[in-house]
Amino acid sequence: MRALCWAGVNELAVQDVPDPAILNRQDVIVRVTASSTCGSDLHLLDGYVPTMMAGDVIGHEFLGEVVEVGPDVRDRRVGEKVVVCSIIGCGRCRNCRAEMWSLCDNSNPDPGFLETLNGHATAGIFGYSHAMGGFAGSHAEYIRVPYGDVNAFPVPEGVADANAVFASDAVPTGWMGADIAGIEPGDVVAVWGCGGVGQMAVRAAYLMGAERVIAIDRFPERLKMAADHVGAEPLDYEKVDVLDALKETTGGRGPDVCIEAVGMEGHGTGAQYAYDRVKQAVRLQTDRGLPLRQAIHACRKGGTVSVLGVYLGFVDKFPMGAVMNKGLTLRSGQQHGQRYIAMILDRMARGEIDASHLLTHPMSLDDGPRGYEMFKNKEDGCVRAVFTP
Amino acid sequence: MVAKRSIALAALAAGGVAALRRARGRAALRPGPAEWFAVTVACDPAELTGVNRPDALAELAEHHEVRISPAPGGRGTELAVHSADGTVREQVRALKQLLETGEVLRMEGQPEGHRTVLGRATLPVARQLMRRGVR
Structure with a gap:
């Protein structure tokens, strides 16, 4: 079959690879019908995740049709249209049973790297390096899905593919950012990053009762999209001082909840941003932290900072003094998608959540390298390129 | 000249051994992995x-x-x-x-x-x- 493979830093290639097979009794094989680029893939491309190897199939946000099931699969059926959670859970360990699926004990068979780096290993992720299990990704014609019963969700009638595909990652990740922040009716929420995850965090925050949601970015088309499609109040950090603007617009309090949906390659302005770029480039820090620092500084006293952006290791100049002295609550995690996906698909079917506007560039899998180039450089207003194998 | 070089090499070697011993000494102070x-x-x-x-x-x-x-x-x-x-x-x-x-x-x-x-x-x-x- 054809698949999009990582071939080196900033190098992708469509290659012929063997078809996947049922390797475990609870596996299902899915014929991929849509597979999206994701901002977190850019960290792989840019060489910041050290356990990638040339030949790895990437991609983790996808939709497809079940074409084969293992002998111990009980609920999934051949022919079902399913959306698959990008993060793999086993469904049986203590963390999965507690609905903290991205902390699964069993779905990352190669936990050593993360144990050394972080103290413990977290769940396996499709197409996201050998540190995350080394699972082949979804930018391919077919994909093996372990523990198929708990990781693949039937798509209800009437939900368009362009909407459902984002129930795999962008929507549940955004939802989780708002959920773990404990948003209450009347809250003012600020979201850093107007990519797919940030926009879906805005939508979730409103659905949870937020009074106002301010979205921060530098790309006019993304700010406009966040305003037009999910009702955000746009804030361009290249035009105004974010900290001043947030204080002013919240009567000096600061946002009740700050959601960071940017991650380790965040952009910014001024000397702090230049400092971060240099330190990351010479590997004196693995992750750039400007938006995260801003979120912590901006957050009201006693507020909550919810971190959705992907970080690998270490952020320099982390403002622990602000966290401690302002009594902030810091929440984070890779998405516990299995907790939310069925609910999100139901809301999509009822018209309460529509993520289809994120799909700005439908492309064939053969155009994968070009799609990532456009996505990375935000060419032609690209928010998400989605590949059809 | 040869004698000077030999002395320099010996000094280097002695320094290296001392550094190694110090490093080993420090390493010995570190707790070992859990059993x-x-x-x-x-x-x-x-x-x-x-x-x-x-x-x-x-x-x-x-x-x-x-x-x-x-x-x-x-x-x-x-x-x-x-x-x-x-x-x-x-x-x-x-x-x-x-x-x-x-x-x-x-x-x-x-x-x-x-x-x-x-x-x-x-x-x-x-x-x-x-x-x-x-x-």
């Missing part, structure tokens, strides 16, 4: 003791000291193995997977694109290292 490798399994302690214990656990217990105790708050069973080297750590992780999910995840045989010669050579070693973990 037990432990996991918590989401099961009742009774499943890991007595005649019904899994064969893989019985085999581990033949060669290693094994400690089984209930986790606090009824949160499963703590399983610890003494003197666990890389192979044993891999076996213990596999045992936890088997007990909790009914099978051990297989990764070999997945689709993959063109590996470099170096990649082909190092992947099995890297995977084994990551599977076992460094201690």
